[in-house]
Amino acid sequence: MGHRSFLTRSLLLAAFLLAPSATAQPGLPALSGPAERLGAALPRVHLVREDPARLVVVTREAPAQLARRYGVPPSAVTPLPGGQAELPLPPVAPPVREPFRPASVVPHRVQPGETLDTVAARHGLRVVELLGANLDRPSLDDLRAGETLWIPTAERGLLVRVKPGQTALSLIAGYGADLAGTAQANGVLPTTLEPGDFLLLPGVTPDTLHERLLDRREAEEAAREKAEARQRERERLEEKYARQARYEAYLAAQQARERARLQEKYDRYAAYLAWKTSPERQQLNDRYERQAQYEAALAAQAEARRERERRQAEAQAAARSAPTVRPAVAGPVAGLRWPVHGARVTSRFGEEDIDYHKQVFHGGVDLAAPAGTPVYAAAGGTVVESGYGAYGLNVLTGGGGTTLVYGHLSRAAVQAGQTVASGDLLGFVGCTGICTGPHLHFEVRPGGQAVDPLPLLP
Numbered sequence: 001m002g003h004r005s006f007l008t009r010s011l012l013l014a015a016f017l018l019a020p021s022a023t024a025q026p027g028l029p030a031l032s033g034p035a036e037r038l039g040a041a042l043p044r045v046h047l048v049r050e051d052p053a054r055l056v057v058v059t060r061e062a063p064a065q066l067a068r069r070y071g072v073p074p075s076a077v078t079p080l081p082g083g084q085a086e087l088p089l090p091p092v093a094p095p096v097r098e099p100f101r102p103a104s105v106v107p108h109r110v111q112p113g114e115t116l117d118t119v120a121a122r123h124g125l126r127v128v129e130l131l132g133a134n135l136d137r138p139s140l141d142d143l144r145a146g147e148t149l150w151i152p153t154a155e156r157g158l159l160v161r162v163k164p165g166q167t168a169l170s171l172i173a174g175y176g177a178d179l180a181g182t183a184q185a186n187g188v189l190p191t192t193l194e195p196g197d198f199l200l201l202p203g204v205t206p207d208t209l210h211e212r213l214l215d216r217r218e219a220e221e222a223a224r225e226k227a228e229a230r231q232r233e234r235e236r237l238e239e240k241y242a243r244q245a246r247y248e249a250y251l252a253a254q255q256a257r258e259r260a261r262l263q264e265k266y267d268r269y270a271a272y273l274a275w276k277t278s279p280e281r282q283q284l285n286d287r288y289e290r291q292a293q294y295e296a297a298l299a300a301q302a303e304a305r306r307e308r309e310r311r312q313a314e315a316q317a318a319a320r321s322a323p324t325v326r327p328a329v330a331g332p333v334a335g336l337r338w339p340v341h342g343a344r345v346t347s348r349f350g351e352e353d354i355d356y357h358k359q360v361f362h363g364g365v366d367l368a369a370p371a372g373t374p375v376y377a378a379a380g381g382t383v384v385e386s387g388y389g390a391y392g393l394n395v396l397t398g399g400g401g402t403t404l405v406y407g408h409l410s411r412a413a414v415q416a417g418q419t420v421a422s423g424d425l426l427g428f429v430g431c432t433g434i435c436t437g438p439h440l441h442f443e444v445r446p447g448g449q450a451v452d453p454l455p456l457l458p
């Protein structure tokens, strides 16, 4: 018991303190006179105070001698005023006393997988009875393998620990337990118990603790469910944001593709425009046009030459045969209107006014007018040609066996195959083909044979 060991230690200490007066120290002079013997009989060291860690003594002895006496190094002796000195005490293990527990309460080492419910059931207890012997359980659930549970094997009740300032009797009174029954259940007189000891109060149940722990379990479950719900919501939102981010990335990629496609299209168009307006292309176009005009002029010359040769051949034949009169042209060419308003006749049918007309028979009249002056159909019919030909850009119409030719146009206003009425716009005066100034070359060919148009015009 703690008291006994503490007492033993005090007695030993007293004996140790008294020892020097009874035992001669080696190396000290032998005692002789009565006064010296009296002095020797008196203790040379008086204990003033004792702590667990130190002694304070009053002595006349020198520190070194004191140190030798107590078996401590001389440096450990601290002189104090009034002939006192302080010495450290060698450490002594504190009194160890296992707290008392009633023998009927036995330990149970928790195995993996065990719960309060399974442990209680295994020992034939209700959970509340198990809790009664384990009042320090913080929860109904977090039981760990290796922990110790206390199992009441006989009486069930509250296993309480006597706290400092309490006594077993005050606990028995406080819980309203039966004194004799408590003494019997614990197998000890309650008066012998001290703080730290355990006392079984039979018949008392820890309802309050059980309820509190049940409430806590409920609160913990609610909190866990709430946390799980929060976690699920967080995951749901994260998934949603991730989906949104994926969609936005997809949109951005699509927009980038569309931009690239439009840019490429624009670049192609810009390149086309650059080519279309380039001097190279203009030159090319001009060359094609000149080539076409040149070829048309050559064809016209060839045709005119053949015509002249034919006429000469005819004239020679006529000269050889009896003189005849060429039949007058009639019918289909009646009712012509002027194809150009306010024009001036600069060259007549068959006239050799310029070198060209000397080489090529002039089969029509030249009607000079400012470039761009409208050219109207002299008679109705069908457009048989519209484009570059014998007279530059020319339009040929046919109707009633008569072909009308409108030459040297700057622009044509009709297309081949189109039907025109007398007075319809055909094009505009120009100077395409072989030409020395803007004019309309107008021919009338009844039955394919060119005649002088002037007599036919009003």
Ligand SMILES: [Zn+2]
Residues within 6 Å of the ligand: 347, 362, 364, 365, 366, 440, 441, 442
């Ligand atoms: Zn002409």
